[in-house]
Amino acid sequence: MTHPTEPAHGTEASANAEGTPKQLEAKYRALVEAIQDYAIFTLDVSGNITSWNRGVAKIKGYAAHEIIGKHFSVFYPPDAVARGWPDYELRRAAADGRFEDEGWRVRRDGTLFWANVTITAMFDEQGVLQGFAKVTRDMTERKRLEELEQSSRRMSEFLATLSHELRNPLAPMRNAVNLMRLETLGSGDQRAPRDSATLRQCQSVLDRQLSHMTRLVDDLLDMGRITSGKVELQYSRVDLADIVARAAEAAKPTLERRRQWLDLRVPGQIAMRADPTRLIQVLQNLLLNASKFSPPGSRIAIESDLQPQAVELRVSDEGIGIPASEIDTIFDLFVQHKHGKVSDEGGLGIGLSLCRSLVELHGGSIRASSPGEGMGSTFTIRLPLGIESADEKQDTAVPLPAGALRVMVVDDNRDSADSLGMLLQAMGHEVHIAYDAEGAIEIAGSFVPQLALIDIAMPVVDGFALLRGLKNMRGWSGTVFAAMTGFGQPSDRAETKAAGFHFHIVKPVELPKLQMLLAMVEQGTVAGAGPAGNSPPAT
Known part of the structure; x- marks a missing residue:
């Protein structure tokens, strides 16, 4: 039978093993002081600081002798102090036992940081308020990331709205150019005006510039979609040579106008899984970029290299090249070549960044290389061949209408x-x-x-x-x-x-x-x- 005093004796032994109350308090203080990621300190009932830990020095920049004895409102911006927010926090903590808040706080050097603050009221055995324990955590990085996300969302919304507003005036202009294209200018029709050659030239200029403006608007919107994660690839089984040919056809008017010739060395029968529209967009952007930075009459080439489970495409030009100092930033958003261009084509510094994003969405990579200024450049795309899925879309030709609707x-x-x-x-x-x-x-x-x-x-x-x-x-x-x-x-x-x-x-x-x-x-x-x-x- 157990002796009735044994449990008490056992509890006392356990307490002795852990240490006396003073020893326990010392261990607790050592633990609190060792914590550096949180500013932990105590306040008296009036809000004056009575103790601190190393986290106060790390987060707020104060040494012990600089802060103990001061009112904790020293950590708050002037507007918060003016409206009595520190005292309000203490009243809430005293009434509810605990108060938590987030907001801007001030370091010793005057800089602001975003803080998560918890204030806990401390009472004695009779329920009399003895003071407060306050824990502050620096949440500036989290706040910054949240603001970046919000800024990204606002930017995406702005780009979408901007694209919409720009497309509205582009629509009637495109309709007018399409109508001019259907007219029988210079075809021998007696109704054609005498200066049909001039009108054809005007139509060609309008067509080119409208295509350029539309491409800029599309790039803006696509970049907004990508940064907000709203781009979804529509995969299908495609032939690489066909993709290259369609991209070359899209870039043909620009190349012909600058008398540049395209050397295609991509064999047929290289099947891969990709979004054909987006892949054509990537290659067209690279061709137009090569044209922009290459002199008239120069050669632009697209070559391929089939590898196990992947294919490499190289778009090379004989243009002004890329300085070594710019190679690492050439794909960054809104970055443009600092050493000028040799054509009158403008840009927003979006095209190459868009290319990289679309290639990476395909699970591939893109890199730029150049022997130096004036020696041309090469952009190399590496794409996985992938596996065809049974439910992937196949491009189908749609016949042109023959009757009136x-x-x-x-x-x-x-x-x-x-x-x-x-x-x-x-x-x-x-x-x-x-x-x-x-x-x-x-x-x-x-x-x-x-x-x-x-x-x-x-x-x-x-x-x-x-x-x-x-x-x-x-x-x-x-x-x-x-x-x-x-x-x-x-x-x-x-x-x-x-x-x-x-x-x-x-x-x-x-x-x-x-x-x-x-x-x-x-x-x-x-x-x-x-x-x-x-x-x-x-x-």
Whole structure:
């Protein structure tokens, strides 16, 4: 049987093993003082500092003799002291037992840091307040990262809005150029003006500059998408030679204008898994960059090197080269060559940074090299070959339209609506134009189109509301609806698809894409659209 006094004796032995109260307090003080990542100190009931640890010296910059005895409000910015915030913290801690806060605090040298602060009230056995224990943690780095994330989100939103606003005026300009392209300037038609060669030259200039402006806007938006993590690759099985050929074709007008010749040494039958649109974009940007920094009449080359599980592509030029001091920063955002260029093409310092981001999204890498200034440069892309997936998309050719369609254009930008209408009429289609939702509803009573092109950002009644109204009208079940907008992010496309639009068209509308859309409508190959015959449905 256990003796009744044994538990007490055991507890006393345990206490003796751990140490006396004074020894325990000494160990506790040593532990607190050793902590350097937290500023730990005590306050009397009035808020004066009575003890400190090394963390106070590290975080706030005070030695013990400089801070003990002072009021803890010395750590607070003047505006916080003026509104009585330190005293408020003590009152809350005394009332609730504990108070936690985050905010700016002041170091000894006057610099600010973002702090997480916990104040705990200390009471004696009778419940009388004896003072406070205060723990402060420097959270400046976390605050900085949060602000960077917020800044990145705001920048992405700004770039998207900027791109949208820039695309609106580009849309009617592109429509006008497309219309000029369809005219029979200099073709022998008696209606062609005598100075058709001059007009052809003007059309060529407008076409080039519009393409350049559109590319800058697209680069801005793509960079915003990438920094916010909103770019999703659409993989398919592609042939590398075909990708290179399509990129070369896209860059051809610029190269021809500067009399530069392209040497392609990429064999066929190199299959890989990639997003063809994005890969073409990368190679086109590299070709245009090579053209910009190379003299007229020079050679630009694309070569490939097949390796196990990977392929390397090299884009080389005979241009001004890259100084060794700039090699490491050449892919940084908004960085441009400091030693000028040899063409009149401008830029924002986005293209190469965008190339690197898109290549890395593919799981690859890109590097730049140059023997030195005036000796040309080479950009080498390394991409994994990848494995084809059963559900990957395959590029399919869409035939051009052969017959006339009934088309409605709705856009509050009159220049955009009128120019697009003129372009469609020149292509042989019957077109009705409205500048707002109310005008579209009026037209819809007597005209049911096979295709409705609707701007979604109209004032008063937007394109989404108009879509719902038109779909509820008699005879409109077979109409194909295309949303026109300056926004082209995946979330924007998802929104228009969920609303019931069959297509999402980003302004300005390129002629080949418009022709493909018209062909699909005419041949009835639009998923989700009912049959739309060549005769108007009964109304």
